Amino acid sequence: xxxxxxxxxxxxxxxxxxxxxxxxxLFDEIPDALRAEGLKDVPEALNxxxxxxxxxxxxxxxxxxLCFAGGGAYEHHIPAAVWEITxxxxxxxxxxxxxxxxxxxxxxxxxxxxxxxxxxNGMDVSNASLYDGASALAEAVLMAVRANRKSKSKRxxxxxxxxxxxxxxxxxIVKGQGITLExxxxxxxxxxINPADLPDEPGDICALVIPxxxxxxxxxxxxxxxxxxxxxxxxAIAVVNPMSLALLKPPGxxxxxxDKPGADIACGEGQPLGAPLSSGGPYFGFMxxxxxxxxxxxxxxxxxxxxxxxxxxxxxxxxxxxxxxxxSKATSNICTNQGLLVTAATIFMSLLGPQGLKxxxxxxxxxxxxxxxxxxxxxxxxxxxxxxxxxxAVFQFDLPVEDVMQALSERGIVGGVMLEEExxxxxxxxxxxxxxxxxxxxxxxxxxxxMTISKELQATRRSEQPRTA
Amino acid sequence: MLIFEQSQSxxxxxxxxxxxxxxxxxxxxxxxxxxxxxxxxxxxxxxxRHYTRLSQKNFSIDTQFxxxxxxxxxxxxxxxNSLAMLPGFLNRHPLSPDNMSQGxxxxxxxxxxxxxxxxxxxxxxxxxxxxxxxEFAGVAMIRAYHDAKGDDGRTEIxxxxxxxxxxxxxxxxxNFKVKEIPTNADGDVxxxxxxxxxxxxxxxxxxxxxxxxxxFERKIKEIADIIHKAGGLLYYDGANLNAILGKVKPGxxxxxxIHMNLHKTFSTPHGGGGPGAGPVGVSERLEAFLPVPxxxxxxxxxxxxxxxxxxxxxGRLSTFMGNAGVLLRAYIYARLLGxxxxxxxxxxxxxxxxxxxxxxxxxxxxxxFPNRRATHEFIITLKRQAKDLNVTAMDFAKRLLDYGFHAxxxxxxxxxxxxxxxxxxxTEDMETLDNFIDAMVAIQxxxxxxxxxxxxxxxxxxxxxxDDVKAAKELDLAWQAETN
Numbered sequence: 001x002x003x004x005x006x007x008x009x010x011x012x013x014x015x016x017x018x019x020x021x022x023x024x025x026l027f028d029e030i031p032d033a034l035r036a037e038g039l040k041d042v043p044e045a046l047n048x049x050x051x052x053x054x055x056x057x058x059x060x061x062x063x064x065x066l067c068f069a070g071g072g073a074y075e076h077h078i079p080a081a082v083w084e085i086t087x088x089x090x091x092x093x094x095x096x097x098x099x100x101x102x103x104x105x106x107x108x109x110x111x112x113x114x115x116x117x118x119x120x121n122g123m124d125v126s127n128a129s130l131y132d133g134a135s136a137l138a139e140a141v142l143m144a145v146r147a148n149r150k151s152k153s154k155r156x157x158x159x160x161x162x163x164x165x166x167x168x169x170x171x172x173i174v175k176g177q178g179i180t181l182e183x184x185x186x187x188x189x190x191x192x193i194n195p196a197d198l199p200d201e202p203g204d205i206c207a208l209v210i211p212x213x214x215x216x217x218x219x220x221x222x223x224x225x226x227x228x229x230x231x232x233x234x235x236a237i238a239v240v241n242p243m244s245l246a247l248l249k250p251p252g253x254x255x256x257x258x259d260k261p262g263a264d265i266a267c268g269e270g271q272p273l274g275a276p277l278s279s280g281g282p283y284f285g286f287m288x289x290x291x292x293x294x295x296x297x298x299x300x301x302x303x304x305x306x307x308x309x310x311x312x313x314x315x316x317x318x319x320x321x322x323x324x325x326x327x328s329k330a331t332s333n334i335c336t337n338q339g340l341l342v343t344a345a346t347i348f349m350s351l352l353g354p355q356g357l358k359x360x361x362x363x364x365x366x367x368x369x370x371x372x373x374x375x376x377x378x379x380x381x382x383x384x385x386x387x388x389x390x391x392x393a394v395f396q397f398d399l400p401v402e403d404v405m406q407a408l409s410e411r412g413i414v415g416g417v418m419l420e421e422e423x424x425x426x427x428x429x430x431x432x433x434x435x436x437x438x439x440x441x442x443x444x445x446x447x448x449x450x451m452t453i454s455k456e457l458q459a460t461r462r463s464e465q466p467r468t469a
Numbered sequence: 470m471l472i473f474e475q476s477q478s479x480x481x482x483x484x485x486x487x488x489x490x491x492x493x494x495x496x497x498x499x500x501x502x503x504x505x506x507x508x509x510x511x512x513x514x515x516x517x518r519h520y521t522r523l524s525q526k527n528f529s530i531d532t533q534f535x536x537x538x539x540x541x542x543x544x545x546x547x548x549x550n551s552l553a554m555l556p557g558f559l560n561r562h563p564l565s566p567d568n569m570s571q572g573x574x575x576x577x578x579x580x581x582x583x584x585x586x587x588x589x590x591x592x593x594x595x596x597x598x599x600x601x602x603x604e605f606a607g608v609a610m611i612r613a614y615h616d617a618k619g620d621d622g623r624t625e626i627x628x629x630x631x632x633x634x635x636x637x638x639x640x641x642x643x644n645f646k647v648k649e650i651p652t653n654a655d656g657d658v659x660x661x662x663x664x665x666x667x668x669x670x671x672x673x674x675x676x677x678x679x680x681x682x683x684x685f686e687r688k689i690k691e692i693a694d695i696i697h698k699a700g701g702l703l704y705y706d707g708a709n710l711n712a713i714l715g716k717v718k719p720g721x722x723x724x725x726x727i728h729m730n731l732h733k734t735f736s737t738p739h740g741g742g743g744p745g746a747g748p749v750g751v752s753e754r755l756e757a758f759l760p761v762p763x764x765x766x767x768x769x770x771x772x773x774x775x776x777x778x779x780x781x782x783x784g785r786l787s788t789f790m791g792n793a794g795v796l797l798r799a800y801i802y803a804r805l806l807g808x809x810x811x812x813x814x815x816x817x818x819x820x821x822x823x824x825x826x827x828x829x830x831x832x833x834x835x836x837x838f839p840n841r842r843a844t845h846e847f848i849i850t851l852k853r854q855a856k857d858l859n860v861t862a863m864d865f866a867k868r869l870l871d872y873g874f875h876a877x878x879x880x881x882x883x884x885x886x887x888x889x890x891x892x893x894x895x896t897e898d899m900e901t902l903d904n905f906i907d908a909m910v911a912i913q914x915x916x917x918x919x920x921x922x923x924x925x926x927x928x929x930x931x932x933x934x935x936d937d938v939k940a941a942k943e944l945d946l947a948w949q950a951e952t953n
Contacts, residue, residue: 247502
């Protein structure tokens, strides 16, 4: 049987030791009425060779693909060493480091990860990861409600330039606890929140969420937004792309008020740091905060300490916050997080270093500029939002964008992310992205394909018009 | 040594970054970073060597027997990893249109169908990213169900005192009050206490069966009737599904909602603490509330469905489709096992656990429930050793590391004093189990002869016991260049 090593002789010896005649007898405490007749919808076993063939065929079906979509998941080059080491059995098949002495490899790596993330974000402390970007925002909102002692309200301001699915997920997770997420509209010309549009007397606000870059790829006026939050005794929750932080001002330095510098909590999606696109997961969420709030932070935290002989070592710390100790009073129900992805991210950041990471961020920005120039030359395509961006931009088509996307997909191109469903005012709009992985030829090919499609669709339209007229 | 301590300023890995620095002149200065992040500046070889060496400081399934109770540390077949990492799967953007995603979506749909069969449930959503998120989805559906009926007086969730800590923490997240139900001496839920606790305020109960005590809850039908009669729903914590795969289906036991830990039963890697995957299955009455996205099949094409077509859904719990790569690994594992293989999982994990329990009892150890069958795991209590020899479960656990075994789960469940929760899984052979038992016997002997030796363990690992109090008091959570 697959992955069961027992020989018949061993089975008989074990049964004899137990004092039963058959394995079946070991299930005699289960009431007969409950016993299942077996599985019917699980197919017969395949051996590894057969499964390999099956999976290769399936993977091949999805393989032809030139991707200009971002929207929270970004294609970056991942050095070969990252997953070669990450999938070593000692990392891959270990569990949560409860036995610290037998887990120093994972624990030291997590401590190094925490160091890298605090520095990248300009914050004091980092946890050892959450599930993904969206759920990290949900946890940040819950944390803000616990941490902001000056606010009695459970009102969180969330601009609608925050990733729409992050907003939905945060709402789904926090609504049970009476927390309300209140929207703020973006400025139609810039695609960012205009600080002047924020209310002068907002009342008691617990926190303001500040995305950088925002969902449209545009750069928010983070200093003014952070100042506004602090002026109204609200915490500033940064939602950032960690790759962009090699280039952009880190959340810990946001704001102009020298007494209250920076965001209070920073969180986001860790995927750009070494996780493949992989249909949306597994990725990892990250979270950093100010030292003062560390006891309100959810998730595992690793600390450096010493052993009985005074030797330096690492262990899970501040466990009194967690569900396995505090049960119904824990800071979160999170248990398993995304350790393996953090392993990959740590190795990724180590391989790229500060210079490498900065060059990737810069090149992604420059390539997106080339993409913008290329698309601006396609007739019937207009760039929206006059504002500096990181590596995404919004374009409006004078054709139904679903048809454009369909035609692109038939030519093996994922053209971007359609925005109209989440933003009804952005009719026929597409969010596009070009990371450092895109070559000039890729961008040219996208441009030419769009021109061809555009012509074809216009022609079809003209030929259909007499009938509809 | 930390990676940062091997760093040399301006060392760059030229093959891992774009060749040149680009000039950025279209972003306002006040939005740009001025300093460099404190990332190591090391060569590719230094990185590879450093993290390879770190990995060697870990115990893992691939290197040691890892009988960590309630965690199901079975062998993770290598094919599950290498096939889930085929380029076609890795490079698929989560928002790729369905017509470019039929390979991936067909795997997800087939996995949904298999999990329906395994659990005896009407429908399955693969969305939750871990067991605790599956629990959240389950309890949120229970809330949505009562809300949809306008039944807003149901404010309490019942949880047996043996439950995982995530159960009460989850109930709190969904704004329920938690009421604990005691366990009787045989390890079953105290039925009289349960009857006294239920009422019109009961939203539901969260149960694990087999329970965390390593025994099958025999009165499960009676419990289901009591809860259903009171108008509540039954939540199944699938942490221990390994013990009953193909033998009993939670749907047949009367459960309304279940989450499965695919990183346990379906052998996806634990990864040093995740990623997991916690799909949820539901009975008919909860089907409309399942989290999205889900995959449906129509006329041989697979499609992703979202809240647009499922308006009563509790909604999304992740940015895209949950831990898709973990789901792929579980799918591959299920295809390798096949129908018969799944039956064998429950049989041989149960055989291994009972064999170990009987042999440990024969060697003089105390089982917490000696008159019960073990399921896929069982509990040894070292209360006697703690009292007579001053050697605790923690001491045994640490000494086992010196013998080359990962420790069992210690001090959980909370209601058995000085407990070791031992789960061998089906993938271990008899010789390994015997070696572990020999180590336990040897540690017992050491405890009688020289307790201090056991209390000072481990001796052979990279570090000895760590000062956790110092770790929590003098927080050192990130390396600082200037203080080192």
